[in-house]
Amino acid sequence: MSGSLLVRGGRIVGLDEGGSRPGDVRIRDGLIVEVGPGLAPGGEPVLDAGGSFLIPGLWDAHVHFMQWVRSTTWVDVAGTAGPDEVCARIEDALATRPDDGRAVIAFGYRSAPWRERPTVAQLDAVTGDRPVVVIAGDAHNGWLNSAALAYLGLPPRTGPLAENDWFPVFGHLASLPGADPTDAEVDAAIARLSALGVVGLxxxxxxxxFRAWPARIRRGQRSLRVRAGVYPHQLDEVLAASWGTGDDLPGGEGLATMGPLKIIADGSMGTRTAWCCDPYTDATPDDEHPAGGPNVTASELADLMARAHAGRLASAIHAIGDRANEVTLDAFAATGASGSIEHAQLLRREDVPRFAELGVVASMQPHHLVADRDTAGxxxxxxxDRLYLARSLVDAGATLALGSDAPVSPPDPWLAMATAVHRSGDERPGWYPDESITVREALAASVDGQRLVVGGRGDLVxxxxDPLEERTDPTATRDHLLSVPVRATVCAGRVTHREG
Structure with missing residues (x-):
């Protein structure tokens, strides 16, 4: 079901060196078959680039797709100073919504710096018998009222759920009344991605x-390529089917392929559960886990990775704290597994060169530093000084892959690239600007390794x-990246977005 297309009159942006050069791109059956100036039409549709700039299609290397789609209707509780402010925002939101029994979901609070811990009783006081779920901005804990706990079959409790107690609940929020998006809402969300130049995630x-995406393609949704991950609780199903990473999924028409095994090795900074070598600097004597802790033991991690590797599955390991990253790199070394560390947020300096040595991809979400900057202090x-070491990793030869972790950050590759280059989300100078990467490096880390060359995927923007156009300072460079117009997006030889 791939398409054929001739893109004429463009300028191909050099991702490895040089500037841009005139060039047409011919795509046949979803693959690039010819690149060069002045290509003659051969019966395929023609897209006139009109002197515009051509880059490979953009990818988001880390998305929780359905959670992001749902998040477009969630109550925003980001930037709240404590439980009382969260409850006030939810109370205001409830006053504007019909009392139709639909669950209300809020998102964005970060409780690490709060002086007061949230309680179920506080939430109950403003929500009554309507199910309400409040999700932390890093998605590593959830605060449910009594009605939501009862609806989901959970026992009464006094406070939020975190980490391994929370993740099974997070995965089943669609069972709440009115929480699951319609097909039309899913298609609208994909159209938003296409308008940003995204061709894959x-x-x-x-x-x-790995089941959901072939079903979407069967009903006609063919605007994205997707590598669909699997978690340990469904690993046996994937291994029994003999689906290795990169294999076409049945019914996926070459667009949906098997992705990696995702393992969550530790927690998050915002939930104070990221596993560190040293205690948190504001830890108190009564903290049960002053340095955070693992979600799986080192031996469990290695065993899961070894099983995945034997089944031709790459591993994508969530690791935030420096101890979690160290142990994860050790597991890659011990098992010979391939794959990525997701986030690679806090690293020991001595672990930086190990990424390249082991062939482990650093899958990073630069925009997270905007929310983390003040809390980390x-x-x-x-x-x-050891957070988001993009420059150090690139200089050590590591492969970077940029993403969003949507809904934690917006699935906007231009925002990710701009933050990787500038390292600030406000008027302040870049945070540790020596760890900035160049626009060319950021762009290269956002195209899934593709180039507009013969044999490449028929995906382009x-x-x-010109995204590489020089600017006088980092702020101007960031602003330029955020303003680059996307005139058209092509995925597998099909136009999935056209300006206007």
Whole structure:
């Protein structure tokens, strides 16, 4: 079901060296078969680039797709200073919504710097018998009212759920009344991605993305390529089917392929569960886990990775804290597994060269630093210089893959690239600017390793400005990246977005 297309009159942006050069791109059956100036039409449809700039199609290397689609209707509780402010926002939202029994979901709070811990009783006081779920901004804990706990069959409790107690609940929020998006809402969300130049994503949804995407393609949704991940609770199913990473999924028409095994090795900074070598700098004597902790033991991690490797599955290991990253790299070394570390947020300096040595991809979400910057100054005050070491990893020869972790950050590759280059989301200068990467490096880390060359995938983006155009300072460079117009997007030889 791939398409054929001739893109004429463009300028191909050099991702490895040089500037841009005139060039047409011929795509046949979803693959690039000819590149060069002045190509003559051969019966295929023609897209006139009109002097615009051509880059390979953009990818988001880490998305929780259905959670992101749902998040477009969630109540925003980001930036709240404590439980009372969260409850006030939810109370205001409830006042504007019909009392139709549909669950209400809120998203975005980060409780690490709060002086007061949230309670179920606080949430009950403003929500009554309507199910309400409040999800942390890093998605590593959830605060449910009594009605939501009862609806989901959970026992009464006094506070939020975190980490391994929370993730099974997070994966089943669709069972709440009115929580699951319609097909039309899914298609609208995909159209938003196409309008940004996105042609592919790695979907690390918590439950059966490897079944969901072929079903979407069968009903006619063919605007994205997807590598669909699997979690340990469904690993046996994937191994029994003999689906290795990169294999076409049945019914996926070459667009949906098997992705990696996702394992969550530790927690998050915002939930104070990221596993560190040293205690958090604001830890108190009564903290049960002052340095955070693992979600799986080192031996469990290695065993799962070895099983995946034997079944031709890459591993995508969530690791935030420096101890979690160290142990994960050890597991890659011990098992010979291939794959990525997802986030690679806090690293020991001595672990930086190990990524390249072991062939482990650093799958990073640069925009996370915008939300983490101030909190890190409190909870990790003695190690902020070791966060988001993109420049160090590139200089050590590691492969970077940029993404969003949507819904934690918006699935906007231009935002990810701009943050990787500038390392700030406000008027402040870049945070540790020596760890910035160049625009060319950021762009190369956002195209899934593709180039507009013969034999490459028939995926490209037509831009109204040169993304590599020089700017005088990092702020101007960020602003330029965020303003580059996407005039058209092509996935597998089909036009999936056209400006206007």
């Amino acid at each position: 790695v979907d690390l949804e918590l439950d059966a993305a 409190t909870v990790w005050a003695d190690r902020t 037509v831009l109204g400005a």
